[in-house]
Amino acid sequence: MTTHLNVTTHSFTDCRAQATALAERVAERLRRGLAERGHAVLAVSGGSTPKDFFERLSHEQLDWARVQVTLVDERWVADTDERSNARLVKSRLLLHAAAAARFVPLYTGDASPEAGLAAADARIEALPLPFDAVVLGMGEDGHTASFFPGGDHLAEALDLDGTARVLPMHAPGAGEPRITLTLPTLLQTRALYLLVAGEKKRDLLADARLGLGAARDYPVRAVLAQPRVPVAVYWCP
Ligand SMILES: O=C(O)[C@H](O)[C@@H](O)[C@H](O)[C@H](O)COP(=O)(O)O
Numbered sequence: 276m277t278t279h280l281n282v283t284t285h286s287f288t289d290c291r292a293q294a295t296a297l298a299e300r301v302a303e304r305l306r307r308g309l310a311e312r313g314h315a316v317l318a319v320s321g322g323s324t325p326k327d328f329f330e331r332l333s334h335e336q337l338d339w340a341r342v343q344v345t346l347v348d349e350r351w352v353a354d355t356d357e358r359s360n361a362r363l364v365k366s367r368l369l370l371h372a373a374a375a376a377r378f379v380p381l382y383t384g385d386a387s388p389e390a391g392l393a394a395a396d397a398r399i400e401a402l403p404l405p406f407d408a409v410v411l412g413m414g415e416d417g418h419t420a421s422f423f424p425g426g427d428h429l430a431e432a433l434d435l436d437g438t439a440r441v442l443p444m445h446a447p448g449a450g451e452p453r454i455t456l457t458l459p460t461l462l463q464t465r466a467l468y469l470l471v472a473g474e475k476k477r478d479l480l481a482d483a484r485l486g487l488g489a490a491r492d493y494p495v496r497a498v499l500a501q502p503r504v505p506v507a508v509y510w511c512p
Pocket residue numbers: 320321322323324325347348349350360411412413414415418419420421
């Protein structure tokens with residue numbers, strides 16, 4: 276098997292500069308989608324790293340009313356919960372110019388991700404994919420989206436030949452039940468970004484790229500090693 280590592284890293288000494296650069300890049304992608312197709316679709320991650328990027332992106336001038344924004348994954352909690360990625364996107368991204376965007380949540384209000392799966396799947400199916408841009412993050416355990424080590428649907432979620440668009444995920448490190456877009460769904464994108472901060476994550480990513488030691492099995496390696504879409508890593512200390 277040939278391993279393709281089509282990864283470019285953009286390193287910044289300043290995290291605000293990183294957030295600004297990625298916001299400009301993503302806005303450019305959205306503008307191109309609007310110009311060429313009349314609409315654009317963006318999928319973003321939750322967590323703490325993208326906050327500055329979201330705020331910066333929210334000020335970009337473009338026709339947000341024709342942009343749909345969804346999540347690469349969601350913690351199965353109400354959108355009022357402080358762990359909710361929807362809450363984060365609403366409070367940090369869908370403001371200013373970006374307040375006009377249409378948000379497509381993954382959380383359905385059902386009791387479990389399994390119970391909400393069909394409805395969440397229908398929401399993603401209704402999007403005019405491919406995405407114009409997908410922005411991933413990464414945890415220090417090597418997870419990305421909700422592709423957690425030891426996750427109950429991990430193999431299925433990473434299967435490039437799989438047909439599922441979204442899957443539930445339960446994992447020891449996940450905190451709560453999750454729902455996640457699968458890797459083949461995330462790779463239906465015109466541009467793929469991985470936004471990471473900190474030296475520990477930089478080293479982990481370097482090991483994952485080379486397939487060294489424990490990093491060989493980190494779920495993020497599946498993103499770095501896939502042959503379909505180049506990955507642009509945006510890193511700051
Ligand atoms: O809902 C989530 O947890 C995310 O989408 C997840 O994949 C995130 O990107 C990483 O956990 C990094 O999170 P931090 O930015 O908080 O380190």
